[in-house]
Amino acid sequence: MRPLLGHDAIHPDIDRTVSTYYSDIVQEVSEAIGANGVVIVGMKHNPFVKKARKTLQEAGIEFKYLEYGSYTSQWHKRLSLKMWSGWATFPMIFVDQTLIGGYNELQALLKNPDAKLTSLTRV
Template sequence: MRPLLSPDAIHPAIKETVSAYHSDIVQEVIQAVAADGVVVVGMKQNPIVKKARKSLQVAGIEFTYLEYGSYTSQWHKRLALKMWSGWATFPMIFVDQMLIGGNAELQALLKDPDAQSSSLKRI
């Protein structure tokens, strides 16, 4: 398991700066994850994000898509999401309020007929 910096190891003078870093974007994702069964967080021009979305569409699985910039824009917003989730790449895919990973992990779940997630069960 990747070690995380303890909140006690952050100096009081910067705690607010750390916790407020693009918190609006993090809250937007938290709200979507709480409200919807499947959420894909991605960015423009990323072919892996497009593959994940296409796979969900082909499987007939409804999802919410949140897009934050492209390779050259809004990187700071995506950084806040990476810091929050601990997942370093896009897409970030959430199923039943749990981060399942990215496209490779999604493909494995879609191929598994015994997938535990009700939101990914085929109709």
């Protein structure tokens, strides 16, 4: 497991900056995860985000999509999500309030008949 820097290892002068870095975006994503079975967090022009959305649409699986900029815009917002989730790439896909990974992991779960993720059930 990847170690995380402990709260006690962050100097008090920067603690608030670290803990509130684009917290509104993290809150927005958290609320979407709580209110929807499947959430895709992505960005413009990313082919894997497009593939994930298309895959779910073709499978008849409902999802909520949140988009934060492109390769050259809103990178701070995306960085806050990477820091929060520990997942370094987009899309970030959440199923039943659990981060399952990105497009490749979604493909693997859809092919796995033993996957116990109810929100990946076709509508």
